[in-house]
Amino acid sequence: MMFETDIRPLDLTLTLDCGQAFRWKELEQGFWTGVVGKHMLTLRQSSGSVAINACTDDQNVVRLVRGYLRADDDIARIQRALAKDQTLTRGMKRYRGLRIVKMDEWECLVSYTLATYANIPRIKKMIDRLCTDYGEPIRGGEHAFPTIRRLGEASEKDLEKCGLGYRAKYVAGLCESLTPNELKSMTRLEYPDLKDRLLELHGVGEKVSDCVSLFGFGKLEAFPIDVWIVRALGRLYHVKGSYRKLSEFAFERFGEYAGYAQEYLYFNERSAAHENACAFSEVR
DNA sequence: GCCCAGGAGTGTG
DNA sequence: CACACTCATGGG
Numbered sequence: 001m002m003f004e005t006d007i008r009p010l011d012l013t014l015t016l017d018c019g020q021a022f023r024w025k026e027l028e029q030g031f032w033t034g035v036v037g038k039h040m041l042t043l044r045q046s047s048g049s050v051a052i053n054a055c056t057d058d059q060n061v062v063r064l065v066r067g068y069l070r071a072d073d074d075i076a077r078i079q080r081a082l083a084k085d086q087t088l089t090r091g092m093k094r095y096r097g098l099r100i101v102k103m104d105e106w107e108c109l110v111s112y113t114l115a116t117y118a119n120i121p122r123i124k125k126m127i128d129r130l131c132t133d134y135g136e137p138i139r140g141g142e143h144a145f146p147t148i149r150r151l152g153e154a155s156e157k158d159l160e161k162c163g164l165g166y167r168a169k170y171v172a173g174l175c176e177s178l179t180p181n182e183l184k185s186m187t188r189l190e191y192p193d194l195k196d197r198l199l200e201l202h203g204v205g206e207k208v209s210d211c212v213s214l215f216g217f218g219k220l221e222a223f224p225i226d227v228w229i230v231r232a233l234g235r236l237y238h239v240k241g242s243y244r245k246l247s248e249f250a251f252e253r254f255g256e257y258a259g260y261a262q263e264y265l266y267f268n269e270r271s272a273a274h275e276n277a278c279a280f281s282e283v284r
Numbered sequence: 285g286c287c288c289a290g291g292a293g294t295g296t297g
Numbered sequence: 298c299a300c301a302c303t304c305a306t307g308g309g
Binding site for chain 2: 019112113115116117118119120122123170202203204205206207208211224226227228229266
């Protein structure tokens with residue numbers, strides 16, 4: 001069944017293929033297949049509208065996709081607010097179509113806990129195996145992301161077999177220390193309290209906590225700091241220091257939309273590194 | 285074969 | 298609080 005919905009501005013590739021979410025695949029040019037909730041979807045962008053191919057006639061998939069892509073975020077307004085920062089103004093316009101995604105809280109928490117000290121292809125593989133081994137089969141031949149209960153039934157050894165390595169004990173710990181109700185109650189917390197609560201979880205540090213706040217709980221003021229952001233802040237703003245220190249800088253500088261600022265800085269820094277690498281290789 | 289990864293936990297100065 | 302070290306494996 002096909003649906004269509006209007007989301008502007010949007011760059012589907014930038015949004016789905018950037019390490020925010022890990023389950024999207026571009027099976028053929030412009031066709032992005034992934035799983036959102038219990039639905040396997042194929043998305044295709046034509047200018048500002050998104051064509052949704054789903055194995056259901058349930059109109060709710062439109063709402064699902066609009067929620068996932070945060071269709072109600074007013075990008076123009078967000079960019080205007082961030083444009084008070086001159087440094088950001090130049091870089092961010094070409095990323096107008098990049099949207100922060102709103103993942104399922106549990107999926108996001110597990111995904112980013114797995115993402116520690118692993119590269120993106122491997123993160124995708126770990127998640128794929130967790131889903132095929134423990135996720136409920138859904139129409140289209142895919143699997144939903146495994147629930148807390150199902151994942152909790154797996155032993156640490158079982159989880160290791162999915163290629164998790166030392167992360168298996170973290171995932172097992174998450175299943176033990178959380179219930180679906182607790183996760184749901186956490187959605188009511190404001191960002192500072194939410195972050196502290198996430199930090200209590202074993203295997204969840206500052207960076208993962210911020211990623212989960214941003215991509216899982218939709219806290220746009222969260223500002224995850226990875227190696228690329230450290231580089232960007234040093235190169236563009238000449239600030240360096242501990243995670244806490246950089247966090248405070250980001251909050252004062254970027255405020256309620258720091259999460260979008262983070263994405264712009266992240267992409268800008270990666271492309272800057274890429275351009276340098278190309279320039280260097282041309283000189284040789 | 286080698287290097288290293290969208291980090292976090294632990295121990296030490 | 299700041300650093301160093303380890304963690305278990307699979308991609309590139």
